[in-house]
Amino acid sequence: MNRSRNSARRPVALIAAAVTALALSLAPVAAANATGGGGGHGGVSCEKRTNNTVSKLLECVSAKGTMQHLQALQKIADRNGGNRAADTPGYAKSVDYVVHTLKKAGWKVSIDEFDYLVPIPTIQQLTPLNEAQPAGFFSEGSAEGEVTGAVIPVDLAIADPATSSSGCEAADFAGLDFSGSADIALIQRGVCEFGVKARNAQNAGAEAVVIMNQGNTPERSGVITNVTLIGANPTALDIPVVNTSFDGGVDLALPGSTATVSMFVENHPQKNVIAELPGRNRNNVVMAGAHLDSVPEGPGINDNGSGSAALLELAQNMSKVKPQNTVRLAWWGAEEVGLVGSAAYVDGLSQREKDRIALYLNFDMIASPNYIFMVYDGDESTFPAPVVVPEGSVQIEDLFESYFTKVGQPYDDAEFSGRSDYEAFILNGIPSGGLFTGAEEEKTPEQAAIWGGTAGEWLDPCYHQACDDLANLSTKALEVNGDAIALAVLVYSYSTESVNGVKGAKVPGGLKLPTPAGPEGTWAGGGGGLHADHGVRVAG
Numbered sequence: 001m002n003r004s005r006n007s008a009r010r011p012v013a014l015i016a017a018a019v020t021a022l023a024l025s026l027a028p029v030a031a032a033n034a035t036g037g038g039g040g041h042g043g044v045s046c047e048k049r050t051n052n053t054v055s056k057l058l059e060c061v062s063a064k065g066t067m068q069h070l071q072a073l074q075k076i077a078d079r080n081g082g083n084r085a086a087d088t089p090g091y092a093k094s095v096d097y098v099v100h101t102l103k104k105a106g107w108k109v110s111i112d113e114f115d116y117l118v119p120i121p122t123i124q125q126l127t128p129l130n131e132a133q134p135a136g137f138f139s140e141g142s143a144e145g146e147v148t149g150a151v152i153p154v155d156l157a158i159a160d161p162a163t164s165s166s167g168c169e170a171a172d173f174a175g176l177d178f179s180g181s182a183d184i185a186l187i188q189r190g191v192c193e194f195g196v197k198a199r200n201a202q203n204a205g206a207e208a209v210v211i212m213n214q215g216n217t218p219e220r221s222g223v224i225t226n227v228t229l230i231g232a233n234p235t236a237l238d239i240p241v242v243n244t245s246f247d248g249g250v251d252l253a254l255p256g257s258t259a260t261v262s263m264f265v266e267n268h269p270q271k272n273v274i275a276e277l278p279g280r281n282r283n284n285v286v287m288a289g290a291h292l293d294s295v296p297e298g299p300g301i302n303d304n305g306s307g308s309a310a311l312l313e314l315a316q317n318m319s320k321v322k323p324q325n326t327v328r329l330a331w332w333g334a335e336e337v338g339l340v341g342s343a344a345y346v347d348g349l350s351q352r353e354k355d356r357i358a359l360y361l362n363f364d365m366i367a368s369p370n371y372i373f374m375v376y377d378g379d380e381s382t383f384p385a386p387v388v389v390p391e392g393s394v395q396i397e398d399l400f401e402s403y404f405t406k407v408g409q410p411y412d413d414a415e416f417s418g419r420s421d422y423e424a425f426i427l428n429g430i431p432s433g434g435l436f437t438g439a440e441e442e443k444t445p446e447q448a449a450i451w452g453g454t455a456g457e458w459l460d461p462c463y464h465q466a467c468d469d470l471a472n473l474s475t476k477a478l479e480v481n482g483d484a485i486a487l488a489v490l491v492y493s494y495s496t497e498s499v500n501g502v503k504g505a506k507v508p509g510g511l512k513l514p515t516p517a518g519p520e521g522t523w524a525g526g527g528g529g530l531h532a533d534h535g536v537r538v539a540g
Contacts, residue, residue: 047105050320053509054487060317061486063479067470069309070301072097074470077299082466084294084305086334087116087268091293094308095271098292098331101312102275105319107329112272114344116334117265121242123210124260125151125252133248134223137263139338141195141229142241146262147208149182153253154201156188162216162246164190167197170204178205184261186252189214195229198241208261209241212249221246270333272341275315279326279493284502286492287328288314288361288485289342289421291335298466302473303439304335307363310482314489323493324505325358332421335364339423346424354428358496359396362422362434363485367478368460370453371437374523375400376422377413378433382519385416387423392431392499399491399498400433401516403484410450412523431499435481437474439463447522 046060073094077083080090095111102109119137126148155172157164166172166188178185185201187209194211201209214220224243230236240263244252252259273292290307294300311329318327334340346354362376377383378393393416404411414436422432438459448455462468491511495504 046317047319050322051317052321052490054490054507054511055509057317057486057490058483061313061482063475063482065316066306066309066313066478066482067475069101069312070305070470070473073305073309074299074301077294083296083298084292084300085296086270086293086337086340087118088296090299091270091333094292095273095331095333098273098308098312102273102315105316107275107277107315107319110274110276112274112341112345112348113269114272114333114341114348116268116270116340118268120262120264120266122260122262123242123244123248123252126258126260128254128256129251131251133251133259134245136223136225136243138194138224138241138243139226139228141198141233141236142263143236143238144264145208145240146260146264147182147184147240148260149180149184149207149258151184151186151210151252151257151259152176152178152206153186154188156186156212156249156253157190158188158215158250158253160216162188162190162214164188164214165192166190167200167211168192170200173200173204176204182207184208184210184259186249187211188249189220189224193231193233194224194227195231195233195237198229198237199233202237202239206239208239210249210252210259210261211241211243212252213243213246215246215249270341272333272345273331274345275329277318277321277323277327277493279323281325281502281504283356284325284496284500284504285328285357286323286325286359286489286496287330287357287425288363288489289330289332290363291333291341291421292331293333293336294468295336295464297464298462298468301469302367302369302460303365303463303468304363306365306367306473306478310363310366310478310485313482314486318486318490321490321493325493325496325502327489327493335421339421342421343424346428354430357425357430358500358502359392359431359433359492360422360425361396361485361488362420362432363481364420364434364436365439365460366435366437366481366485367473367475368437368439369472369474370443370457370459370461371474371477372443372447372451372459372523373404373409373411373477373480374414374436374438375404375411375519376432376434376436377416377519380416382413382521382523383415387416387418387426389416390426390429390431393426393433395498396431396433396488398516399488399513400435400484401518402513403487405514405517407480407483409480410517410520412521413519414523435484437477437481444522450520450522
C-alpha cells in the first residue's frame with residue numbers, strides 16, 4: 001500500500017529496551033575536534049578509543065576520514081590503467097589496500113576466493129583478408145569451441161540505412177549451403193533477439209555463428225557488449241557464438257571469406273575481502289557490504305569507492321568495540337559484471353552458516369554529487385518489489401529512516417529490487433536493507449528544491465565513466481550516509497531483536513529515535529546499484 005510522506009507509520013522498533021530519556025545528538029557533521037580515520041578526540045585517537053556509543057562513534061566517523069581511503073583508491077586506479085575493474089591489477093591492488101587497512105585496525109581478515117569465468121572470443125579471418133577481426137562475447141548462451149571454415153552471410157543489409165532482420169526467420173537460411181562440417185553463419189544485428197538469430201543458424205546446420213553489429217548508428221557500430229543469448233530461447237546453444245563490429249562483419253562478408261572462430265572460457269579467480277569482529281554471540285552475525293570493483297571505464301570513486309571507503313572508515317573507528325553480536329564486513333568483487341562475488345560467497349555457505357546471518361546491509365553509491373538520500377523500500381510503500389522481501393527488512397528500513405528524520409534530512413524510497421549485492425542474501429531469506437544516492441537518473445525540479453543540486457542533470461553525472469573520480473562526490477552525502485552506516489552497524493552489533501527476534505544487549509549510552517517522517521514521494525526509478533546495462537536481454 002502506498003503511503004504519502006505524512007501518512008501514519010508504525011513506531012520504529014527500538015533495540016532491546018535501549019531507549020533512555022536522553023536523546024542522542026546525531027548531527028550529520030562530525031564534531032570539529034574529531035577527524036575520523038585515526039583522528040583525535042580530547043587527545044585520544046579515535047582508532048584507539050572504544051567508540052561503543054552512537055555519539056562516540058559518530059564523532060569519529062567522518063567524511064574526512066573516508067576521503068583518505070577514496071584518495072588511496074584513486075591513486076591505485078591512476079597507477080593501474082585508470083580503473084579498478086575485476087580481473088585487473090587495479091582491483092588486485094584495491095584488495096591489498098583493504099586487507100592492509102583492516103589488519104592494521106585489528107580486524108580478523110580473510111580472503112574469499114571465487115571462480116571468475118572470463119570469455120575469450122577470437123575471430124581470425126583467413127581469406128581473402130588475413131587479419132584478426134574485433135571479437136565480442138555474449139554473457140550467456142554460447143558453447144565453447146573452435147571452428148575453421150567458410151563464412152556464409154545471411155540476409156545482410158550492409159548498404160545504408162542497414163535495415164536488417166538478418167537471421168530472424170528460418171526462411172533467411174533457405175538456399176544457403178550449411179551442409180559442410182565447419183560452416184560459419186554471419187548474421188547482422190536487427191529486429192529480433194540475438195538468441196533467436198543464433199538458434200535459427202544452429203537449426204540450419206551452422207557449426208559457429210558470428211553476429212555483426214548493425215551499423216545504422218554510431219552506437220550500433222562497434223563490438224556488442226553486455227547482452228545475452230538467453231531470452232526467447234532459454235537454453236544455451238550447442239555451437240560457439242561470438243560477435244564483431246559492423247566493419248569487421250563487412251570484411252567477413254567478402255566473397256570467398258574463410259575464418260577461424262573460437263569461444264573459450266578461462267577461470268581467473270577473484271577475491272572478496274571479509275573482515276570480522278567477534279561478538280559474544282557467534283551465532284548471530286550482522287553483515288554489511290559494498291562492492292570494491294569499478295567498471296573498466298573509470299576509477300569508480302562514487303561507484304563504488306564511496307561504499308567501500310565508508311566501511312573502511314567504520315572499521316577503523318569500531319575496532320575496539322566488544323559487540324554482543326559478531327560483526328562481519330565484506331568488500332565484494334565482480335559486482336559490475338553481474339554480482340558474481342557476493343553470489344559466490346552466499347552460495348558457498350552451508351545452510352547453518354546462512355542461518356547465522358541475522359541481516360545484511362548494502363551500501364552501493366552513497367555519495368552521488370547530485371544526490372538524493374534514499375533507503376531501500378523494504379515495506380514497499382512506494383514500489384512493489386520485484387522480489388520477495390524477507391521478514392525483518394522493514395525494520396531495517398525504519399532504522400535508517402528514523403536516523404534521517406532525527407538529523408533533519410529528507411529522504412525517499414529506492415526500489416527494493418535486489419539489483420546489487422544484497423540479491424543473494426534476500427534470495428536466501430536474509431533480512432536486508434541499504435542506502436543509495438542515485439545514478440544516471442535525472443534530478444527533477446521538485447527534487448532540486450528538496451535536496452539542492454541541479455535539475456535536469458544525472459544524480460551521478462559520471463556514472464560508469466572515466467570522470468567518476470575524486471571530483472565526482474558530494475562530501476555532504478558522504479558524511480550523512482557514513483554516519484547512518486555507522487549507527488546501523490553499531491546498533492545491530494548490540495541487538496537484532498527488532499529484525500530477527502534474537503535478544504541482545506542495550507546500546508551503551510542508550511538510543512532514542514523518532515518515528516520515520518516518511519519518504520518525499522518524488523522518486524520514480526529503481527535503485528540499489530546494479531542497473532539495466534548488466535547482462536541485459538535485448539532485441540537484436
